[in-house]
Amino acid sequence: MKIEQIYTGCLAQGAYYITSNGEAAIIDPLRETAAYIDRLIKDGVKLKYIFETHFHADFVSGHLDLSKKTGAAIVYGPTAKPAFESIIATDDQEFKLGDIIIKALHTPGHTLESTSYLLIDETGKDHCIFSGDTLFLGDVGRPDLAQKAANMTQEELAGLLYESLMNKIMPLADDVIVYPAHGAGSACGKNMMKETVDSLGNQKKINYALNQPSKEAFVKAVTEGLLPPPGYFGYNVAMNKQGYESFENVLNNGMRALTPDEFEITAKNTEALILDTRSNTVFYKGFIPQSINIGLDGDFAPWVGTLIIDVKQPILIVADYGKEEETITRLSRVGFDHIVGHLKGGFSAWLASGKKADVVDRITPQQFASNLQIGIDKVLDIRKASEYAAEHIEDAFNSPLASINDWIKDIDPAEHFYMHCEGGYRSMIASSILQARGYRNFTEVAGGFKAISETAIPRTDFICQSKVLAS
Numbered sequence: 001m002k003i004e005q006i007y008t009g010c011l012a013q014g015a016y017y018i019t020s021n022g023e024a025a026i027i028d029p030l031r032e033t034a035a036y037i038d039r040l041i042k043d044g045v046k047l048k049y050i051f052e053t054h055f056h057a058d059f060v061s062g063h064l065d066l067s068k069k070t071g072a073a074i075v076y077g078p079t080a081k082p083a084f085e086s087i088i089a090t091d092d093q094e095f096k097l098g099d100i101i102i103k104a105l106h107t108p109g110h111t112l113e114s115t116s117y118l119l120i121d122e123t124g125k126d127h128c129i130f131s132g133d134t135l136f137l138g139d140v141g142r143p144d145l146a147q148k149a150a151n152m153t154q155e156e157l158a159g160l161l162y163e164s165l166m167n168k169i170m171p172l173a174d175d176v177i178v179y180p181a182h183g184a185g186s187a188c189g190k191n192m193m194k195e196t197v198d199s200l201g202n203q204k205k206i207n208y209a210l211n212q213p214s215k216e217a218f219v220k221a222v223t224e225g226l227l228p229p230p231g232y233f234g235y236n237v238a239m240n241k242q243g244y245e246s247f248e249n250v251l252n253n254g255m256r257a258l259t260p261d262e263f264e265i266t267a268k269n270t271e272a273l274i275l276d277t278r279s280n281t282v283f284y285k286g287f288i289p290q291s292i293n294i295g296l297d298g299d300f301a302p303w304v305g306t307l308i309i310d311v312k313q314p315i316l317i318v319a320d321y322g323k324e325e326e327t328i329t330r331l332s333r334v335g336f337d338h339i340v341g342h343l344k345g346g347f348s349a350w351l352a353s354g355k356k357a358d359v360v361d362r363i364t365p366q367q368f369a370s371n372l373q374i375g376i377d378k379v380l381d382i383r384k385a386s387e388y389a390a391e392h393i394e395d396a397f398n399s400p401l402a403s404i405n406d407w408i409k410d411i412d413p414a415e416h417f418y419m420h421c422e423g424g425y426r427s428m429i430a431s432s433i434l435q436a437r438g439y440r441n442f443t444e445v446a447g448g449f450k451a452i453s454e455t456a457i458p459r460t461d462f463i464c465q466s467k468v469l470a471s
Helices: 034-043 063-070 154-169 200-206 215-223 233-242 247-254 260-270 300-307 324-332 346-352 365-371 385-390 401-410 425-436 448-452
Strands: 002-008 013-020 023-027 046-051 073-076 094-097 100-106 115-120 126-132 177-180 273-276 315-318 339-343 378-381 417-420 442-445
Touching: 013 034, 013 100, 013 177, 023 034, 023 094, 034 046, 034 063, 046 063, 046 094, 063 073, 100 154, 154 215, 177 200, 247 324, 247 339, 260 315, 260 339, 260 346, 300 324, 300 401, 300 425, 315 324, 315 346, 324 339, 339 346, 365 442, 365 448, 401 425, 417 425, 417 448, 425 442, 425 448, 442 448
Parallel strands: 023 046, 046 073, 126 177, 273 315, 315 339, 378 417, 417 442
Antiparallel strands: 002 013, 013 023, 094 100, 100 115, 115 126
């Protein structure tokens, strides 16, 4: 028996590859399937099952393409109603895989069809549990994503989650290994650990959700403090449930190389969003006017999904040479399939063609420290509220990047402000969005709060201003 966790950091997502005596299973595979196919061939095993823990909201699974290419059966838990052929397991149904057994444990709460998979080894011992979004390390799945589909409140779903955990998972032995679907950074929970594997016994000790004194206390604990889910979540659920275009077609369309003239014409004719995936340290020096910067060197896909409202939005890509395929792949993982091409030769080709470019007004932390007048100049801190609460520039405003589509309307275009995040990644995203919408009355600070903290600028953890920047 072999179990391999295939962890994708930019999505904070764990897929699992399991083999036993010539047969294989994959749990919650990513959209692109080539790596799985190569692994199967190398190991000389046949893929028998593709287990899905639920209809994922934060990424598009590779279950359909993988099943078509291998003939493996797709397995969902009870109550799932996919629009394609699959096995709908009954609670406690066992699936033979080589010399081991994988048992489906229906654990509703995150969603109604949520199912954990218990692996029983060759000796008949409970070895590990693939807990999906039911149990994370340090947390449990958020119970608010499936409210509409379930016709239930988040409190009712949280109650189901409590019963699932207490009746199906907590009775398992302490030495059972927990393999969750996500880790720290995922929007599917709020308090996940950075570790991606742990024992169930340790989780029983340290997981706040598993240590509530009552069902009522559990419901309150897991429902408070939840941030609104990113807008693309609902689209991803629909794609996972109804089906989607093959990844190869998406990749082929996106790999269409366009000259600067073709790129410009395509942008106009398709009303495509120009997505520049270069680093913020390069982007600010020059970029195609109206383009949006979300760098590949950060949490690229989640930010795309959070800020680009419509997954059907046509997209044109500007990327560093050789990064085009990676960009398309990572976009497809969160359902952005309408990629109509990329700029051949990148931004340097655009410049060489003599076309117009734009820049962002970025200054160093030292320049910021010299220029800033506390109480007179306005400073916009676009980090998360929790980051701002921990420490921020005295008298600064807090307007998190995730809600820019809400607070941007409150900006007075005639009033100058300074803007920063933690390291420069998010503030450059915001800068590009602001300039694309006609706002140029700001100065962005390189290096963000991390670099600002090394200057003499006064800082505080007293939250005197939590409103957005407004006139």
